[in-house]
Amino acid sequence: MSGPVPAGALEEAVRLIELSPAPAALVSVPEGVVQAANGPMLVLLELAAEQVPGAQFPPALMHDPAARPSGAEPGSFQRSDGTTVEVLTTCRPIASGGGRNALVVAMERPALAGAMPSRAAGYEALTLLPALSFDAVGVVDMEGTILHASASSEAVTGYSPVELEGSNLSSLLHPEDWTAALESMGRAFASPGRVESGTFRFRHKSGEWRYCETAGMPVQDGPAGEVLVIHYRDVTESIVNRAALEALTGRFARIFEFSPLPTALIRNRDRVFIEVNAAFLAFSGYTREEVVGRLATHVFWPSEEERLAMGQALRAEGQVRGFPLRFRTRSGREIETLNYAETMVVGGEPCLLGTAIDITERNALEQRLQQVEKLDAIARLAAGVAHDFNNVLGVIKLEASVLGRNGSLDAAAQEALAEIHSATDRASGMTHQLLMFGRNEAFAPATVRLRESVEGLSSILRPLLGRGVTVALDLAEGLWDIRADRGQLDQVLINLAVNARDAMAGRGVVTIGARNETVDDESSSPGPGDYVAITVSDTGTGMDELTRVRIFEPFFTTKPPGKGTGLGLAAVHGIVIQHGGAITVNSEAGAGTAFTIFWPRAE
Numbered sequence: 001m002s003g004p005v006p007a008g009a010l011e012e013a014v015r016l017i018e019l020s021p022a023p024a025a026l027v028s029v030p031e032g033v034v035q036a037a038n039g040p041m042l043v044l045l046e047l048a049a050e051q052v053p054g055a056q057f058p059p060a061l062m063h064d065p066a067a068r069p070s071g072a073e074p075g076s077f078q079r080s081d082g083t084t085v086e087v088l089t090t091c092r093p094i095a096s097g098g099g100r101n102a103l104v105v106a107m108e109r110p111a112l113a114g115a116m117p118s119r120a121a122g123y124e125a126l127t128l129l130p131a132l133s134f135d136a137v138g139v140v141d142m143e144g145t146i147l148h149a150s151a152s153s154e155a156v157t158g159y160s161p162v163e164l165e166g167s168n169l170s171s172l173l174h175p176e177d178w179t180a181a182l183e184s185m186g187r188a189f190a191s192p193g194r195v196e197s198g199t200f201r202f203r204h205k206s207g208e209w210r211y212c213e214t215a216g217m218p219v220q221d222g223p224a225g226e227v228l229v230i231h232y233r234d235v236t237e238s239i240v241n242r243a244a245l246e247a248l249t250g251r252f253a254r255i256f257e258f259s260p261l262p263t264a265l266i267r268n269r270d271r272v273f274i275e276v277n278a279a280f281l282a283f284s285g286y287t288r289e290e291v292v293g294r295l296a297t298h299v300f301w302p303s304e305e306e307r308l309a310m311g312q313a314l315r316a317e318g319q320v321r322g323f324p325l326r327f328r329t330r331s332g333r334e335i336e337t338l339n340y341a342e343t344m345v346v347g348g349e350p351c352l353l354g355t356a357i358d359i360t361e362r363n364a365l366e367q368r369l370q371q372v373e374k375l376d377a378i379a380r381l382a383a384g385v386a387h388d389f390n391n392v393l394g395v396i397k398l399e400a401s402v403l404g405r406n407g408s409l410d411a412a413a414q415e416a417l418a419e420i421h422s423a424t425d426r427a428s429g430m431t432h433q434l435l436m437f438g439r440n441e442a443f444a445p446a447t448v449r450l451r452e453s454v455e456g457l458s459s460i461l462r463p464l465l466g467r468g469v470t471v472a473l474d475l476a477e478g479l480w481d482i483r484a485d486r487g488q489l490d491q492v493l494i495n496l497a498v499n500a501r502d503a504m505a506g507r508g509v510v511t512i513g514a515r516n517e518t519v520d521d522e523s524s525s526p527g528p529g530d531y532v533a534i535t536v537s538d539t540g541t542g543m544d545e546l547t548r549v550r551i552f553e554p555f556f557t558t559k560p561p562g563k564g565t566g567l568g569l570a571a572v573h574g575i576v577i578q579h580g581g582a583i584t585v586n587s588e589a590g591a592g593t594a595f596t597i598f599w600p601r602a603e
Contacts, residue, residue, distance in 0.1 A: 022105050025057065029093070029100040032057040044087075044106060046079050057104070080446065138230045142189060144169040144182070147227060156212065156234050158205025165352055174201035174209060188216045188228055194301070199235065209238040211556035240273065241349060261355045264296070268343065268350040271296050283358070285330035302328045310339065314352070318343050327356060336360045398422045445483045446581065447602045451475050454512055457490055464494070465501045465510065474513035476533075481602040482532050488575045489599075495568045496536040496595050503540030503593060511537045517598070530601035538593035542587045551585055 014036045016117045017024045023041035025034055037047065047055055058155050059078030061602070076086045087106045088528070097582035115414045136156045139148040149164040155163065177200040185566035188196035189217040204210050236506040256263055266273055273291050281288060284300065301307050306325050313320045319342040327335045400420045403409070409417065454475060461471050482489075494513065495584070513535040519528050551558050552573040572595075576583045580600045587593035 017103070022107060024103070024105045027057045027102050027104050029102045032059060035101060040169070041106070044392070046081075047351075057541060075250070081221075103161075136232055138164070138232070139227050140169060140230060141227055142185070143183065156232065157202065172202045174203070177201050184214075185216065189218050189226060191218075199239075210234055211239045232431050241346065259355065261357060263353070263355040265346065266352040266354065268295050268352055274346070274351060274385055283329070283335075284327070290330075290436060300328055301325060302334060310341075314343065325356070336363055393424055394429050397428075400424065405443050440531075445485050448484045448486055450479050450482055450514055450534070450599075453489065454493070454514065454534075455485065457493055459510070461494065461497050464557040465497060466506055468507035469504065470509045471497070472511040474510055474511055476513075476515040478516070480516050480530065480532050482578055482599045483602045484599065485575075488574060488579075492572050492575050492597065493534075493536065495572050500536060500538035500540060500593070501570060503538055503542075505540075508539040511535070513537070516601075519598070526580075526598045526600075531581065532601060534597040534599055535594055536597075537592060539592050540592050542589045542591045544589045548585055548587055552583075 004586050014026060015039050017026055017036055021042040025037040025041045027034055034047075034052055037045070037052050041047075045055075045058070045224050052473070058075075061149045075089055076084055078261050089104055091105075092103045093100065100341075137150040138146055138153060140146050145163050145168050146166065149159075149161040151161060153164055156162050169181060171177050172428075173200075180198065181200055182241040184196050184198045196217070196489045197213070199211060199213050201209050202212050211234070212232045213234040213235040214230055216228045218226045219229050225354045241307050256275070257277050259277055260279055262283040264273055264280050264488070265275045273296055276288065276291050284291070303326055310320060310323050310325060313323060322339070323339045325336050325337050329335060336359050337356040338359050339354060339356050341352055344351055359557075397538055400417060403417055404421075452474065458471050458473060462469075465471065466597050478580060497510050497512070500508075503581055504510075517531050519526055519531060521528065547558060552569050554570040556570075573583055576597055578597070582598045584596050584598075585593065586596070
């Protein structure tokens with residue numbers, strides 16, 4: 001028995017177990033707890049897939065693999081129905097980062113009985129070691145003499161096991177590949193536990209030169225010393241297909257590889273990726289090794305309903321144009337795509353050539369456009385209502401003033417009149433907000449020295465916000481000038497400061513800060529350019545995420561009825577956007593709020 005598989009091989013072992021046609025399992029040593037098992041092993045042990053985690057491997061088959069004298073060992077266990085199963089097992093230790101596991105392969109002995117001499121049976125058990133699950137298995141010595149060939153060898157080489165056993169690999173391999181094969185064998189024997197792989201040409205019994213892919217692992221065979229267990233399969237078709245694809249390397253392959261759109265070639269019969277281009281890899285987040293040869297199923301397209309619908313369209317028309325489909329990247333993000341696909345033949349194999357267009361951003365832009373149109377309609381309505389309402393307020397205020405000059409009013413009437421004045425003042429404030437929100441007349445931008453503007457405004461803010469609120473300034477040196485309508489800039493800062501005061505219930509600190517900032521990111525908001533970042537922050541209660549995402553919506557307010565119009569921040573947002581800037585808000589419940597305005601620098 002050769003040494004343990006190197007650390008890091010555990011994941012590979014699990015993958016190979018799943019591929020193996022023989023009953024195979026990964027088992028902890030010495031506890032015998034099943035870590036993973038393939039379908040044939042589930043049948044042998046009479047286990048359901050959901051029973052695998054934590055299942056106990058039959059104790060009669062559990063031996064410390066390091067103590068085994070050879071690669072094959074007989075054993076038996078009793079099934080749940082009471083029947084006894086005689087098996088031959090091979091066991092190989094796996095080094096797995098502190099834990100001890102064994103890779104176990106089993107074969108029912110009745111299936112072996114009478115099929116070959118006892119030594120051949122031992123070789124058959126050795127070849128069950130799942131270094132890789134290929135089509136055929138052989139055992140050779142250090143000189144390349146074939147000691148054993150599996151029955152499946154004939155399907156690959158055309159020669160029966162009897163014809164192969166005793167011959168030398170040199171008689172099968174292409175003369176130009178023989179030296180490379182010897183070197184590969186030498187590396188395998190020199191590195192116990194390592195799987196040595198390669199691709200070589202061999203002569204089929206028909207006389208045709210074909211390609212085989214091999215994976216060899218040295219195994220201790222008792223008195224015979226070390227032998228090399230070689231798993232191999234015919235990959236001529238794959239290489240021919242690759243050659244056929246490469247034959248298209250003229251124009252088609254260049255277009256395929258360098259297309260800016262994610263493009264893939266999928267084999268129809270098994271839905272396996274044959275090739276993908278660089279744009280597909282960048283789009284999906286996967287490497288080429290993780291995609292090519294993999295099933296194109298729900299891993300990439302999460303909606304079974306969408307996949308079935310696209311499949312029906314392809315079968316009916318042979319192509320699809322602009323089919324909507326969600327695509328899942330390696331990070332788990334789902335992207336909305338429009339898909340274009342058509343069936344074609346590559347290397348004699350029906351395939352599907354498909355490409356996808358990411359429409360996630362387009363859909364988001366459409367939603368934003370709909371929101372802008374909605375806001376525009378609301379703004380026009382608000383402006384119209386405000387003008388009419390303002391006329392009504394004017395009459396009320398005028399009549400209230402006339403009544404106020406009547407000295408014969410008693411105390412109750414005077415108090416009622418004061419309430420009328422207060423209510424009309426609040427209503428005037430609302431109409432002012434409505435008019436500002438709804439107006440679409442041209443604004444008058446000019447070069448503004450921000451430091452002077454903010455310092456001058458702070459003297460107005462302090463009495464406006466009240467004694468319980470401290471106004472602090474944090475203005476960086478060398479601030480750039482900005483282009484702004486001065487009145488609208490003041491309105492923005494006053495709105496944000498008043499909003500901050502209300503969030504602090506009239507007590508706390510409002511800080512107005514400013515710094516120069518250059519944005520380089522094309523995909524960010526704002527876009528690339530020079531800005532002065534103006535921040536208005538408070539020490540208030542903050543807001544949760546549900547509130548934050550709606551904070552700029554017209555008529556959305558968290559204040560009690562009669563205390564807020566829901567138009568102040570919507571107006572702020574409109575003014576900033578009108579000036580070519582952007583506004584963001586950072587807030588957490590209980591941790592205060594900070595609004596940051598990116599105001600374009602004056603040229």
